[in-house]
Structures are given as C-alpha cells and as structure tokens.
Amino acid sequence: xxxxxLNHSLLFQGGILMLLFLLQFILPTxxxxxxxxxxxxxxxxxxxxxxxxxTGLMSLGHAMFFSSGMYSMGLxxxxxxxxxxxxxxxxASFSLMVSLIFGLFALRTSGVxxxxxxxxxxxxxxxxxxxxxxxTFGHDGFSLAKYLGSFVIFGKEYLFxxxxxxxxxxxxxxxxYLLITTxxxxxxxxxxxxxxxxxxxxxxxxxxxxFYYKLFALVLxxxxxxxxGAMHGLLFSYIGTTFAEIHHSISPLxxxxxxxxxxxxxxxxxTGIMYYLIDFISEITKNYLLVVGIVLILMIxxxxxxxxxxxxxxxLKWLP
Amino acid sequence: MAPVKLxxxxxxxxxxxxxxxxxxxxxxxxxxxxxxxxxxxxxxxTTLVSxxxxxxPSSSGRINFKGKDITRLSSAKRVQAGIVYTFQVTxxxxxxxxxxxxxxxxxxxxxxxxxxxxxxxxxxxVSEIEIEKAVSKYLxxxxxxxxxxxxxxxLPYGHQKLLEVAMGLAAGPELLILDEPTQGLAESEIDNxxxxxxxxSKSVNVLLIEHNMEVxxxxxxxxxxMDNGSILAExxxxxxxxxxxxxxxxxxx
Numbered sequence: 049x050x051x052x053x054l055n056h057s058l059l060f061q062g063g064i065l066m067l068l069f070l071l072q073f074i075l076p077t078x079x080x081x082x083x084x085x086x087x088x089x090x091x092x093x094x095x096x097x098x099x100x101x102x103t104g105l106m107s108l109g110h111a112m113f114f115s116s117g118m119y120s121m122g123l124x125x126x127x128x129x130x131x132x133x134x135x136x137x138x139x140a141s142f143s144l145m146v147s148l149i150f151g152l153f154a155l156r157t158s159g160v161x162x163x164x165x166x167x168x169x170x171x172x173x174x175x176x177x178x179x180x181x182x183x184t185f186g187h188d189g190f191s192l193a194k195y196l197g198s199f200v201i202f203g204k205e206y207l208f209x210x211x212x213x214x215x216x217x218x219x220x221x222x223x224x225y226l227l228i229t230t231x232x233x234x235x236x237x238x239x240x241x242x243x244x245x246x247x248x249x250x251x252x253x254x255x256x257x258x259f260y261y262k263l264f265a266l267v268l269x270x271x272x273x274x275x276x277g278a279m280h281g282l283l284f285s286y287i288g289t290t291f292a293e294i295h296h297s298i299s300p301l302x303x304x305x306x307x308x309x310x311x312x313x314x315x316x317x318x319t320g321i322m323y324y325l326i327d328f329i330s331e332i333t334k335n336y337l338l339v340v341g342i343v344l345i346l347m348i349x350x351x352x353x354x355x356x357x358x359x360x361x362x363x364l365k366w367l368p
Numbered sequence: 369m370a371p372v373k374l375x376x377x378x379x380x381x382x383x384x385x386x387x388x389x390x391x392x393x394x395x396x397x398x399x400x401x402x403x404x405x406x407x408x409x410x411x412x413x414t415t416l417v418s419x420x421x422x423x424x425p426s427s428s429g430r431i432n433f434k435g436k437d438i439t440r441l442s443s444a445k446r447v448q449a450g451i452v453y454t455f456q457v458t459x460x461x462x463x464x465x466x467x468x469x470x471x472x473x474x475x476x477x478x479x480x481x482x483x484x485x486x487x488x489x490x491x492x493x494v495s496e497i498e499i500e501k502a503v504s505k506y507l508x509x510x511x512x513x514x515x516x517x518x519x520x521x522x523l524p525y526g527h528q529k530l531l532e533v534a535m536g537l538a539a540g541p542e543l544l545i546l547d548e549p550t551q552g553l554a555e556s557e558i559d560n561x562x563x564x565x566x567x568x569s570k571s572v573n574v575l576l577i578e579h580n581m582e583v584x585x586x587x588x589x590x591x592x593x594m595d596n597g598s599i600l601a602e603x604x605x606x607x608x609x610x611x612x613x614x615x616x617x618x619x620x621x
Contacts, residue, residue, distance in 0.1 A: 236475045236499070243472050246461045253423065254473050254539060255447030 054234050060364075061226050061313060065219070072215045080211055082327065086320045087218035088280050089303070093315030094225045095272025096300035101310035102233060103265040104245035108163055108297050109170030110273050112150070115292035117143040117274025119177065119184065122287035125195050132196055132208065136278050143274020144267060151266040155259060158248075167294070174292040189288025196285060214283045221279050222316070225272060229312050232268075241265055245310070273300075302340075306347060308354030317355050371398035374543060374573055375420065375451075380429035382415050389415040391597040392429070397543070402569050404576040404584045406608075407594035408618055413577045414456060416594070417545050421453040422446045434542075448476075450542030454535070456551065456577075458528045462521030466512070466531055467503055469520050470538050474502040477540035506534040510564060526557040530564075537568065544568065545575045550583050562586055585609070593618060 068087065072080060092114055099105050120142035121135040130138055154165045177184045196208045206213050232238050240261050243251040252258045281287050290296065299322075300315070307318025325343065329336040351358050375397040382390040390412040397403050405413045418424035420431060422443030430439045438446055447453075461469050478498055507513050510530040515523070520531060529549060536544050546565065550558045558580070565574060565587055578584050584591060584605070591608045593600045595618065601611045608614055 236471075236479075239468060239472055239475065242464070242468075243461060246463055247459065249423075250459050250461070251472070252442075252444050253421070253447060253453060254535070255444050255476050257442070257444045 054230070056364075057230055057234075057312065061230065064313065064316070065223050065226070068219055068222075072212070072219075077211070080215060082323065083320075084211070084215045084218045084283070086323050087215075087222045087316075088276060088283065089299075089323070090316040090319040091218070091221045091225045091279070092273050092276040093300040093303040093307070093319050094222075094229060094312070095269050095276060097304045097309060097312075097315045098229055098272065099265050099269035100301070100304055101308075101314075102238065102241045102245060103262055104248075105158070105262065105266070106163055106301070107166040107269075108294070108301070109150075109166030109168075109173075110270075110300055111292050111294065111296040112170045112173040113143050113147055113270040113273035114277035114280075114296060115177070115289075116146045116173065117277035118281040118287055118291055119277075120274075121278035122190070122192055122281050123184070125192060126190070129195075132199070132282055136275065136282065139278035140271060140275050143277075144271045146274070147267045147270025148263070150270065151263045155262050155266065167297075170292075170294065170297050174289065174294070177289050177292055185287075187289055189286060189290075191285055192281065192287060193285040196282070208282055209285055217279065217283055221276065225276075226312060226316075233312065237261070237264070242310075302344060305354055306344070308356030308358070308360070311354070311356035311360055314354055314356035321355070371400070373397070374399045374434060376432045377416075377420070378430045378432075380416070380419055380431065381427045382412075382419055382424060383427045388597050390419065393594075393597075393599055395592065395599065397573070397575060398590070399573055401589040402565070402574045402576060402587050403590045403592070404578055404588035405592045405594060406578060406581070406584055406618070407600070411594040412597040413594050414547060415597075417453065417547060417575065417577060421451050421545060423453065447539060450540070451545070452536045452539045452541035452543070453545045454532045454547060454549070456547040458525075458532045460520045460528055460531050460535065462519075464520060465516065466507070466518050466520050466523070467500075467516035469531060470503045470506050470534050471499050473535040473538035474506065475499050477538065478502060502538065506538045509537060509567075510534045511560070526553050529553065529561075533564070533568075537572070541572050543573045543575060545577070547577045548579060549576070550578065550580050558583065 068083070071083060075083060096107070096110050099107060117139040121139035124130045124138045125132065125135045150169055154162060154169065157165050178186050181187070193209065198205050198207050200206070208214070233241070240251065240256055243254070244258055244261060248258055277291060280291070303318035303322055304315050305318070306322055307316065308314030322340070326336055326340060329339045333339070353361060373396055377393055377395045380390060380393045380395065381388065393416060395416065405416070407413050415424060419426045422441065426439065430437060432438065433446070433449060433451060438449060441449070461472070503516065504513065507515065510533050512527060512530050512534065520528065523531060533546070533549070549565070550561055553561065562583060565576070568574060576584070576588060588605055590603070591605055592602050593608060593614050600617060601608060601614050603611070
C-alpha cells in the first residue's frame, strides 16, 4: 500500500514539476522571476515542514539555518575564493554543523520551550551577524555579482543572474527536495517520524530512541533550509541580514500552515499563494500584513489542515 | 527442572511526594508461566510495572532482567531488550491506519534480525514486503485480519485493545506485560482474549495485571497480590484463594 502511495505521489509531483518547467516558456518576465523566487522559498518551506509537519516540532528560528547557509556560501566565496559549487557544498556542511549543534541543545526541550529556544538562537545568530559587521558587512549586506563569474553549459556561457538559469536552478532544487522528502517519508524512518508527531512517548515505548530521530529530522530540516539560503544568495547575488530576521523565520511557518503542514507538496502551494497574495495586496495598501493576518485567521478557523491537508482528507488519501 | 528467573526487582520503591506508591518491593518472575498481579485500585500494580518497563523512574531499588541490571536503561532500550508493555488505556496511534500501527512496531524487530544486514538497513531500511508480511501475521494472530487500511481510532474499543496486543507482539517481546487487557470488554470478547493470551503464552512470557478474578484464576499459574504498595501474598491461584489475609483485604469473602 506504500508502493501505491509512492507511485501516485511521484506522478502527482512529477506533473506539478513538469508544469513548472513548461511555465517558464510562456510566463512574462515579471512572473517568470516571481515563480523562480517562489520555488526557492518553497524549497526553504519544504525543509521547514520536514520538522514541523512530520516530527511535530515548531521552530521560530529557521532563519538561522537559511542565513547560515547563505552567509557561509557568500563569505566562503568572498574570503576563501571558493568556486560557486564549492560555496554551496561548504554551506551545506556548515548548516549541517549548525543544526547538529543547535539540535543537541534545543532538543532537550519540546513544545513551547522548544519554540522559545529556537527563537532565542535565531535572534542570537541575527545579532551576531550585525555585531561582527566588519566581517559580515552588517546591515548593508553585500553583493556577490563580481565574484561569481560565469559558467558554461553545452558550450554556452551563462551568468548566475541569468533569469533562465535562476528559474531552472530553483526548479532543480525544488525537485530534489520533493524527491528526497517523499522517499524518506515513505520509508520506515518516515513512519517513525510521523509516529513521533502523533505520540512521542508511545513511540519511545515501541523501542525507538526518539531523540535520535528528532535530531535527524532537525539536521535534515536545517541543512535543507541552509542550502536553500545558499542557492538564494547565489541566484540573486545578494547576501543580507533581512534573511536572518525573525520575520524570515515566521514566513516558512505561515507558508507551511497555509499549504498544509505534513504534506510534502503543501509548502509549495502555501508559498506561491502567499507570495502572490502579498504581491497583489501591497499594490492596493501598505498595510498588506493586516490582510495576510486576516486570511490566516480565516484559514485556521475553516481549514486548520491547510490547503493540501484538506485536499488529502477529502480526495487524495494517498498523499504523503 | 528448576524454573528460570526472568525478571527480579530488589527494594523497588516509587515515591510521589509524601505518597509511597510502591514500597520496597522484591518481585520475581519466572519463565514459562503466566504470572498475574492483582490488588485493589491504588495498590501500586501499574506503578510497579511502569518502573519495570521504564515509563516511570524508580525512586530507589534495582531491576534485573535475564541476569542483567536494567535499572538505568531507557524505556526504549528495555523494549529492545524484550520487555514490552501494552497499555491499560489503549494507546494506539489513532490517526494512523491499523497497518501503520503494527508496522511501526514490526519494522524495528525485523531490522534487528541478525542476518548481516547492510549498514543502510540499520537506519530502518527494511523492505516493505517483509513488513507487510509481518503485519498480516500479527493481525491474523489477534484475529483482526483484513483491517489493515482502517484508521485505528475508528475501530470498536475491543478491537483497539486487540490492535494494541498485536503491536505488543510485533515488538518481539520476551516478557509481554498486559495491563488490564479485559477492562471495558464485553463477556464474549473476554473469552476470546483469554484464548488469545493462553496462545501467546506458549511462546512469550506473560505478566498480567487484572481486576477480573475470573480471568486471573482461569489463566494465571502464579499470582502476586499487592496492597498499599507492598506485596501481600504470592502463590498459585488456589493458594491465593485460600489465603486469609488476601480474603480479608481484597477478595472480600
């Protein structure tokens, strides 16, 4: 029955990814760039959802992982003169380390205390970036454009800031995240993670050391977020503290809740809808956050499972 | 052949503030017989077995299982060692299907089978086909075959209890602790369960905590009576039935 679920969801996700691939040929420039951005942010949200939706741990500090990936990539390229590829690899190992160390501390807590600890760590990280401004360029951030250079695919030279490159790299990242999470979730490990979300102490009494599985989920979630941050820095050639701020920790939570926590594809829908909603409303009023807040409250009242959570309950029971 | 001791506690105590729930208990359990713990509400039965399976830390005292001191092991490690507890109030994963419930328990024991598995499989990569086979086997054993895809919380209560037993069996126990398995069941379901427990006890050591005396005297080969956190009496069912102290405090006539 799991195999069924795997086949169905691969088809479903494959269809959506194919659609995204084809969209790039018809989208006007503005939306082309928006969708690239959405795919990058959705990858971040997928990483976030791996912790919230499957292990049940709610974090308010994921901007730390996102920006640790982004900054380690950027500073690595700037100071260590790494190639972009090595920069991304460096950022993956750096955010893995950060999430591992963070997890060893934060996972001693759960529930609201976990939320607060993640918030504290996130703020500390943000303030450290500002404090060491001689090294990190503080508030202003810095542009990577000069250091990235170009690269060659099929004998043609490209810049990272090329819109087509941006779109397809973002799509590639999204695709790999979707595939990896789907496979993990439909494996026995995924079953244990879901069990932890449902009833942690019962899972422990089935003979599983719950701590290790939570640590695994946290490290994967943090590393996914970090690499998404690195890719964001690479494709937009900009490294800045806005990505370490608290609102950048709250965003993936909102995207995930809107799209459906505990559904693999949900964060993509949540991110896309929220992105365009803000885009649309901010043209009408400056107080767009008010409208976003109202939408979220209505959402929580009528669709507490999120968009894909409700879809799963009604129609697509096999959705992972 | 002398009976082999499987589990023993020495001076096991649990204090909640001023209340001593379990007081200096030396409890021994031998292999190959159904052992029952009886006693009035609040006698400390559930606290005792909770300490044995590691759900509740002990205030003092030691616990031995198969000759090893397990006092400091986590509950997960004790399950891995073979002490499996099934809950008094069913504690299944209500939102998950029955298949998932049993699979969760079964996949760990499949993983631990010593067949020289590759290192990836230590991370839980057991083949789904193996898990499916095991799940059907355990569901069949408790008489719940064919309900794999049903969501666990939608089962009738009696079936939830059986599902809990199936999860317990799938965890590969050497000692299966059943905490009030017949509580809340109908007469016909109880008869069924007695048969099942007798069947299980052929391959697994069973420790039964039970209020229903008929069930106890029907199944148990050895009975421990607890009262006020201490052991009041021990013996065969007939010895217990004729013990004046037990009659006074508990059996009532």
